[in-house]
Amino acid sequence: MTQKKVDTDYVVRFGRRDxxxxxxxxxxxxxxxxxxxxxxxxxxxxxxxxxSALGGxxxxxxxxxxxxxxxxxxxxxxxxxxLAGVITGRxxxxxxxxxxDFRDAATTLRYYLRVSEVRARFDRFDxxxxxxxxxxxxxxxxxxxTGFVLLFPIAATHFLPGQIIPAAKVAHSNEGLMGFLxxxxxxxxxxxFAPEVFPFDKSIFTGKISRARMRxxxxxxxxxxxxxxxxxxxxxxxxxPARK
Amino acid sequence: MLATVMASVVPPANTAAMAEESDSCLSxxxxxxxxxxxxxxxxxxxFMNKDLLAGSVHKALRCTDCHVGLDExxxxxxxxxxxxHFRASFGEACKTCHFENYTKTLDSVHYGLQARGDVYAPTCxxxxxxxxxxxxxxPRSRISRTCASCHEQISQAYARSVHGKALLTQxxxxxxxxxxxxxxxxxxxxxxxxxxxxxxxxxxxxxxDEKLMSKYGLSTNVLATYLADFHGTTASFGSKGETSxxxxxxxxxxxCHGIHDIGKVTGPDAPAFxxxxxxxxxxxxxxxSQNFPAAWMSxxxxxxxxxxxxxxxxxFYAFIVxxxxxxxxxxxxxxxxxxxxxR
Numbered sequence: 277m278t279q280k281k282v283d284t285d286y287v288v289r290f291g292r293r294d295x296x297x298x299x300x301x302x303x304x305x306x307x308x309x310x311x312x313x314x315x316x317x318x319x320x321x322x323x324x325x326x327x328s329a330l331g332g333x334x335x336x337x338x339x340x341x342x343x344x345x346x347x348x349x350x351x352x353x354x355x356x357x358x359l360a361g362v363i364t365g366r367x368x369x370x371x372x373x374x375x376x377d378f379r380d381a382a383t384t385l386r387y388y389l390r391v392s393e394v395r396a397r398f399d400r401f402d403x404x405x406x407x408x409x410x411x412x413x414x415x416x417x418x419x420x421x422t423g424f425v426l427l428f429p430i431a432a433t434h435f436l437p438g439q440i441i442p443a444a445k446v447a448h449s450n451e452g453l454m455g456f457l458x459x460x461x462x463x464x465x466x467x468x469f470a471p472e473v474f475p476f477d478k479s480i481f482t483g484k485i486s487r488a489r490m491r492x493x494x495x496x497x498x499x500x501x502x503x504x505x506x507x508x509x510x511x512x513x514x515x516x517p518a519r520k
Numbered sequence: 521m522l523a524t525v526m527a528s529v530v531p532p533a534n535t536a537a538m539a540e541e542s543d544s545c546l547s548x549x550x551x552x553x554x555x556x557x558x559x560x561x562x563x564x565x566x567f568m569n570k571d572l573l574a575g576s577v578h579k580a581l582r583c584t585d586c587h588v589g590l591d592e593x594x595x596x597x598x599x600x601x602x603x604x605h606f607r608a609s610f611g612e613a614c615k616t617c618h619f620e621n622y623t624k625t626l627d628s629v630h631y632g633l634q635a636r637g638d639v640y641a642p643t644c645x646x647x648x649x650x651x652x653x654x655x656x657x658x659p660r661s662r663i664s665r666t667c668a669s670c671h672e673q674i675s676q677a678y679a680r681s682v683h684g685k686a687l688l689t690q691x692x693x694x695x696x697x698x699x700x701x702x703x704x705x706x707x708x709x710x711x712x713x714x715x716x717x718x719x720x721x722x723x724x725x726x727x728x729d730e731k732l733m734s735k736y737g738l739s740t741n742v743l744a745t746y747l748a749d750f751h752g753t754t755a756s757f758g759s760k761g762e763t764s765x766x767x768x769x770x771x772x773x774x775x776c777h778g779i780h781d782i783g784k785v786t787g788p789d790a791p792a793f794x795x796x797x798x799x800x801x802x803x804x805x806x807x808x809s810q811n812f813p814a815a816w817m818s819x820x821x822x823x824x825x826x827x828x829x830x831x832x833x834x835x836f837y838a839f840i841v842x843x844x845x846x847x848x849x850x851x852x853x854x855x856x857x858x859x860x861x862x863r
Binding site: 315318319324327332333385387388389390404411429430431433434436437438439440441442443445446447450451453454457458461462465470471472 | 747749750753754756757758805807808809811812813814815816817822827828829830833834837840841844845848849851852854855856857858859861
């Protein structure tokens with residue numbers, strides 16, 4: 277933790293590497309969607325227009341494959357970094373799922389349904405962020421594996437049955453669609469349209485988050501960062517049920 | 521009604537005029553030995569066999585309707601280098617009446633040859649005949665015989681095919697003859713990439729026709745399953761002109777099923793077709809192993825029985841996608857609702 281307890285109204289939440297990874301994923305994901313969807317929905321007029329504009333189907337596939345290989349590299353680099361962090365003991369594995377995340381999800385659901393007025397207290401990442409992260413990582417692994425099978429069908433069928441090719445295509449196509457829907461529905465809602473952040477949660481780009489938001493959304497991490505306020509923060513929460 | 525009466529009245533008068541003119545032409549051209557010497561010394565026969573006209577659809581026409589500018593005797597002088605040149609000169613005679621079909625021929629591979637100066641390239645009369653001109657598709661098998669007069673080998677391959685056999689031995693009227701695929705007047709160059717890329721749609725004209733295929737117990741899924749697969753998707757982009765020029769042509773219907781010698785893939789021919797599948801794949805994918813042909817689901821939809829892995833993966837996503845996306849939308853709605861309640 278390098279956050280300075282100076283008189284700033286924000287804390288640094290994301291380092292340069294995290295911010296860069298986010299930008300790269302955004303760009304590569306967009307390229308993959310733009311070059312992938314016209315192949316999935318090939319008989320739609322818009323798909324034909326996109327393929328024309330990009331210089332033909334061979335060109336579109338080339339862009340798709342380049343972006344796919346780059347995503348593979350990025351994912352690999354990320355996993356190596358995490359693994360290295362674990363081995364050297366420098367990483368806290370803040371994305372690791374635990375029983376608390378499932379309890380938090382249940383607590384939040386009860387809160388939404390007004391069964392209970394108790395709100396879950398989150399650490400560095402709340403359960404929504406963790407589930408999205410794992411969705412992205414596991415989804416990427418599915419996309420990368422099936423993508424390479426589809427890129428090298430001859431090699432793949434040397435040691436695997438032929439059926440693996442159409443199966444990989446079905447998986448690649450559906451997993452891609454699901455990833456796209458999660459991003460446009462879920463991620464854009466949470467980063468842009470949710471009342472707490474509307475119109476734009478900039479923290480993944482600037483790396484900064486306001487102290488007020490940090491205290492509200494990640495009280496457990498906040499309490500660790502600012503031990504002198506810890507008692508306050510944790511009491512706030514207990515008073516929540518009184519809020520109507 | 522009046523038109524019908526008129527039509528039935530007019531021909532006799534016409535026939536009379538025609539007979540009169542024909543008699544005058546035949547006074548010279550009825551001589552079997554009548555010839556003219558061309559510039560290269562070749563002799564062009566000028567004899568007209570009267571009997572040929574009897575079966576002609578044009579028997580009511582005057583000689584000069586087609587042989588324009590030859591009403592006067594002696595005929596105005598004309599110059600022809602050789603026999604082929606002399607024959608080619610008749611090529612333009614038909615357009616006076618058949619202008620639409622004539623303009624179509626301008627887009628044909630045959631006209632392309634003519635335009636490059638090939639006097640042997642077929643003109644109207646080469647396919648339709650001249651004095652004995654008859655309806656070209658009666659019977660339908662006549663069409664393939666017509667093309668066979670130049671394209672002999674291809675015609676033999678066609679005769680061996682499932683289409684050719686049905687036509688020639690059973691007089692089947694549903695199977696395609698040459699012109700159903702290649703068209704009649706605007707015959708495209710079959711090596712033309714745009715035309716080639718459009719061939720799946722050509723096969724689909726019949727093979728995606730539910731009514732026609734049900735007669736023979738054939739699946740109409742073949743086109744859709746092809747288009748949904750990698751090769752078909754590529755071809756479908758190529759056929760609409762969305763190509764980048766240096767693209768390889770991908771496997772089309774004809775690459776696996778054959779072109780003129782298209783055979784059955786069911787029944788007694790099936791094992792041979794299956795056994796050859798690896799070789800067929802290897803034409804484009806040299807390293808393909810015995811496993812590889814199974815990568816293509818043979819025009820079938822994924823099924824538990826035939827392709828269990830593909831079927832199960834599809835089933836898994838059929839549940840997981842709506843479950844995940846629906847769950848997230850529900851969570852968003854609940855979140856928004858609680859935010860409204862809190863206000």
